[in-house]
Amino acid sequence: GAVVSQHPSWVICKSGTSVKIECRSLDFQATTMFWYRQFPKKSLMLMATSNEGSKATYEQGVEKDKFLINHASLTLSTLTVTSAHPEDSSFYICSVRTGSYEQYFGPGTRLTVT
Amino acid sequence: QQQVKQSPQSLIVQKGGISIINCAYENTAFDYFPWYQQFPGKGPALLIAIRPDVSEKKEGRFTISFNKSAKQFSLHIMDSQPGDSATYFCAASHTGKSTFGDGTTLTVKP
Numbered sequence: 001g002a003v004v005s006q007h008p009s010w011v012i013c014k015s016g017t018s019v020k021i022e023c024r025s026l027d028f029q030a031t032t033m034f035w036y037r038q039f040p041k042k043s044l045m046l047m048a049t050s051n052e053g054s055k056a057t058y059e060q061g062v063e064k065d066k067f068l069i070n071h072a073s074l075t076l077s078t079l080t081v082t083s084a085h086p087e088d089s090s091f092y093i094c095s096v097r098t099g100s101y102e103q104y105f106g107p108g109t110r111l112t113v114t
Numbered sequence: 115q116q117q118v119k120q121s122p123q124s125l126i127v128q129k130g131g132i133s134i135i136n137c138a139y140e141n142t143a144f145d146y147f148p149w150y151q152q153f154p155g156k157g158p159a160l161l162i163a164i165r166p167d168v169s170e171k172k173e174g175r176f177t178i179s180f181n182k183s184a185k186q187f188s189l190h191i192m193d194s195q196p197g198d199s200a201t202y203f204c205a206a207s208h209t210g211k212s213t214f215g216d217g218t219t220l221t222v223k224p
Binding site: 001004006032034041042043044046049093095097100101102103104105106107108110 | 150156157158159160203212213214215
């Protein structure tokens with residue numbers, strides 16, 4: 001499988017500020033990464049598909065101007081939550097797709113907006 | 115419309131027992147069915163997965179049973195251990211994109 005890291009593991013920010021979360025594929029050249037959001041004791045909700053060198057594909061209902069995704073290299077995708085508000089507080093998880101089917105997840109980033 | 119339904123929501127099993135978690139899907143285009151294990155505060159870890167061309171796959175204590183006609187699949191954990199206590203998610207994928215079940219919280223009592 002692929003080893004995936006995320007940074008930071010947790011972050012607290014003030015309402016109205018922006019925060020960037022990095023997702024790195026440490027041992028696999030990832031053309032496709034996914035970003036998920038997970039609320040406490042809930043399932044994973046796919047936010048967007050991050051494609052290296054092209055624009056991300058967002059799921060219905062996800063604001064692309066609020067959740068900016070940049071996949072500038074085969075090992076790095078970033079998610080920027082712009083003008084964060086308390087309702088954006090969540091657990092954000094990225095994953096790397098290694099073939100046609102398999103996904104390997106990062107350890108997640110806990111975002112708290114105060 | 116929930117595409118992947120998972121049950122039960124929670125499960126308590128004695129050490130050494132068999133844990134069984136069930137999932138049902140609706141979209142026949144799904145072609146890959148993984149199970150993930152997630153511990154609190156961590157990302158999900160791929161446990162075992164199956165393609166629809168086989169009816170069963172076993173890896174150690176973990177077995178997936180797959181019923182294509184019923185559009186159902188299940189995870190069996192044999193000889194369950196306290197260390198297996200976690201949340202388990204089934205998923206169904208098409209074109210590499212996954213839809214997840216709501217999760218099952220498994221507690222294995224010593």
